[in-house]
Amino acid sequence: MPALTLVLFTVCLVLIIxxxxxAVAGKLARLDGASYPAACLRAATAFGAVVTLAAAVTGALAAVLP
Known part of the structure; x- marks a missing residue:
């Protein structure tokens, strides 16, 4: 599998996750009684946290692996 294909597949997988x-964070916020703007804010925060975590793990692995 070429490296570019692997990178694109991984990026797509991270974005889907x-x-x-x-979506789950937004739904849970709505079930908790939050307004729609508050639920969207929580969903956006969760999305950003997952992407940031993926970038941090990638950076850590890049530093360790040759």
């Missing part, structure tokens, strides 16, 4: 986490 981040979108799923954001």
């Amino acid at each position: 981040a979108l799923a986490v954001a």
